[in-house]
Amino acid sequence: MVEMKKRDLLIGALLAILTCGIGSFIFILLVAKMNFVEGLMFYKAHGLLGKIITLGAILNLILFFVLLKKNKELMARGVVLGLIILTIITLLI
16 A cells, blocks of 8 residues: 555656656747757756746646546645656756
């Protein structure tokens, strides 16, 4: 039972990080109209990479509510954990 809880929490955190990456990817491709690697380098050079990660994390809000709707509370907690990890990474960048 404890193993299942840890696994669901970890899956939720990994989903949050993956969803943030997808959100950042979509933002750079559609809004910035650059390819992904060029966009990352451009925003890093201008000190805006943290803001791009934050914009990408907006999709986690949707993920969080979808998991709650499907009664996956532990995975939803993992999404919150993933957001905390992303916040620390963003602060360090």
